[in-house]
Amino acid sequence: MSNRGYPLNAWYAAAWGHEIQHRLTPRTLCETDLVLYRRSDGEIAALQDACWHRLLPLSLGRLDGDSVVCGYHGLAFDPHGRCTHMPSQETINPAACVRSFPVAERHALVWVWMGDPARADTATIPDFHWNADPALAGRGGTFYSLQCEYRLVIDNLLDLTHETFVHAGSIGHDSITRAPFDVTHDERSVTVQRWMLDGDAPPFWARQLGRDVPVDRWHNIHFEAPSTIVGDVGVAEAGTGAPQGDRSHGVTGYFLAALTPETATSCHYFWNFVRDHHLDDPNWTEYLHYAHVNDGEGVYDQDKAVLQAQQIAVSKYDRPPFYNLNIDAGAMWARRIIDRLIAAEETPPAGEQASAPSVFARQA
């Protein structure tokens, strides 16, 4: 039984689409170094970033057309990882290859499948259509490198009571900790829903609403295993029917969080926040961006400080489990689902191979 904290048979966000051009971009996913590049036909290639020959990172080489040429002795690999050129020899060793990974671009993100390629079904890429919805506006494309394992961020986003303590002064509010909440789940997802009725709005929301009146506020957080979260959050004038579905007197924002394990104690955080109001006003885009990301002062910066301090403690203490409060119901279910996915990869069905192949096992 491994100590991996993440399943491999999953689509993980590896980059924002705009990050990947016709040049070599290294990135580590699930403790595996990858090199990503856009081919001439616009598709994206994802290869293991270690030359078959003597392990030099391919990202230190160069592109020759759609092939990667190693920067040490010039072995060339095509976008499928097959070696197509060896210096000083005619015959190419057919075993010479680097692992290539299934990759797909969807909703502004580049998704890579780190597990068994035979199971890579693009129909299971997480739904992030809000990232590309013309009825919504945002700056998009923020990329964080967090020195904490990805599940700490999931815990964080599935329980927004922390806003009261970590984000007092912007989005925090006592009502969050007082309001009841609902947790539902199925085999792959968890939803946490909280209504805070007829309260005053915290500054962040009052400003978006444009008036400081009593509001009905909602948190509608949806987790999909193993590591994406969509938060539907907003406020409407109290008593105008938002809980019943009428948001015409309110404003809505969606936070879109794709988390990807980098190492056992770090993760990538592809984050976006989009709004349904003032779509064409760049000042609003900037304001909402800086409310989140702002040189250590934004809401996400505050989370980052807390999460990284928590990771240091988690790595230090051997106290085994976290203790859970009522507020942790959502995170608890998310972790159970993740654990089940990992366990399934480690106990292959009778008559089948384990589904998570060794990084070097595959031959061309």
Next chain:
Amino acid sequence: MSNRGYPLNAWYAAAWGHEIQHRLTPRTLCETDLVLYRRSDGEIAALQDACWHRLLPLSLGRLDGDSVVCGYHGLAFDPHGRCTHMPSQETINPAACVRSFPVAERHALVWVWMGDPARADTATIPDFHWNADPALAGRGGTFYSLQCEYRLVIDNLLDLTHETFVHAGSIGHDSITRAPFDVTHDERSVTVQRWMLDGDAPPFWARQLGRDVPVDRWHNIHFEAPSTIVGDVGVAEAGTGAPQGDRSHGVTGYFLAALTPETATSCHYFWNFVRDHHLDDPNWTEYLHYAHVNDGEGVYDQDKAVLQAQQIAVSKYDRPPFYNLNIDAGAMWARRIIDRLIAAEETPPAGEQASAPSVFARQA
């Protein structure tokens, strides 16, 4: 048998009294993170610096009256470590607590007991009354963080022949290595005494004495297990009876060293030097301070360089014991006493529990 290099059933200096105010101060003792703060009644609280809930350091939270509110989800703990508030729930899990540590303020220092609370007897706090003696003067309150284990500092202070080599030009003198010395010890303490009769005084002492005449010089170093040392050092005009107890023709200084294990390879060093002359002259206070602590040039700075280099070597080599010279007799006894204290904690008397409880075992 553990590899701990220090007993837990001991009062360790955690801070100078003036350092601890009504705010959260983190400090690590014996590989355990603590948060210290002064309560409204002036007493000091010492709690484990890791929230019961999800391990965030409590020192990242804030004080609410005399309670610590965790900076993540707002759990509140009273100065005894009992949880008094949980967000979004009425009933408080009675198991929710963080460990609190016995603490006492004495002779300008804050002492914390890291072991079995039932054995924490304030009568056994090391005698450091010189720190607060009106017949003595000094600047007080210097705090060092040393990247070496605390026993290397004890070795250092119990054998002052090193002054000749490490502190040539200030307090070093060949006579130290030539003079005979006496080592006595009992179950908890070691005393090393050395008289250097009728010699010239090194510059540090000649200046304090006010004249450059032959002196009788003494080193009177007293170690109390596990980690405090008081040095009674000084010079008197040669032949005026200092060895017999008449110091009226001399000057005396006391160095007061409280050492506290921080990790297995680092320690805190609470240091003070007080004198019995020119009590009201701040220039003397400054001179004596800078003679010890002076941007890498002072006596203690020189020790720090040597001790840290030694720790690097100790961590690297697996050559098991140090080899001992005659001059190491004091250090050798100190280490034996410490080893005995550690062993006693690991072999509980028949019918009793081990005296060093697990950090997380205690429940409210």
Next chain:
Amino acid sequence: MSNRGYPLNAWYAAAWGHEIQHRLTPRTLCETDLVLYRRSDGEIAALQDACWHRLLPLSLGRLDGDSVVCGYHGLAFDPHGRCTHMPSQETINPAACVRSFPVAERHALVWVWMGDPARADTATIPDFHWNADPALAGRGGTFYSLQCEYRLVIDNLLDLTHETFVHAGSIGHDSITRAPFDVTHDERSVTVQRWMLDGDAPPFWARQLGRDVPVDRWHNIHFEAPSTIVGDVGVAEAGTGAPQGDRSHGVTGYFLAALTPETATSCHYFWNFVRDHHLDDPNWTEYLHYAHVNDGEGVYDQDKAVLQAQQIAVSKYDRPPFYNLNIDAGAMWARRIIDRLIAAEETPPAGEQASAPSVFARQA
């Protein structure tokens, strides 16, 4: 069977002769800290850089004549490592010593024998006479610290096809990867020879030859176990008989590389390049030096970047062997010879002691 990647019974370059003066110079060889100094008679002493008493690096002490005085308690050691003075005691413990190492100065380099002193035969010091040949000129004495194990550098130098990819624009040329090459070896050495006939010269060589004409180019690389390489490289006007031994229409350079394991993942690289033309022109000396070593732009700087990136990958991946291409024949033989030398040290001949003594085992 140990995991050492280098034999101990070998002469390793420890320093350039000019580096070692009458002062204490620390340097780590084969994971052992040494302190080197030149004695009054011009000979060089090499002692373990850890005091017998309490491990303080002797290099933090000072020289007293030809003895090293420890900077902590003043133990003195003569150039053979014998303790000649102990503070505060008359009798010197005869076991008190630090290990001393056989050392010899030859061809501008200081060579140290890290293994069994009884086998240290100066006749086996690698031949580097080119370093001191009056018919050749160069700047000499360049010292590199590389964060990679020494065998990666040997791989690098024994296969110069990498010039084409790592050093395009200076010495790289497609012909290198096309030309056939010969590999020969015996028990202690490997030679890789490559002739590139009737091609154009890369800029580095065209400039030395003084005209841009078709050339016959040669690579003649000689490895001697465990870690020295001499490269005889050059060009001559095509068809003037260079392959048959007449270099009168050409220019020759020798690169002289002495590699020394520092730790398991780092090495020292004593490098020199000497030429057989324009012997008295310092501009040529500077030009050829900067072509190699130039703030990250020189040929050796380019190698350094590749080698260190490769070491990071080697340390990270557990994929056991490198895969070999035809071009790796020379490196493959070199590694086999090294492996055999290491194995021989670990299986002592019947009736004999193992030849690699423990660092601390020797007594005076």
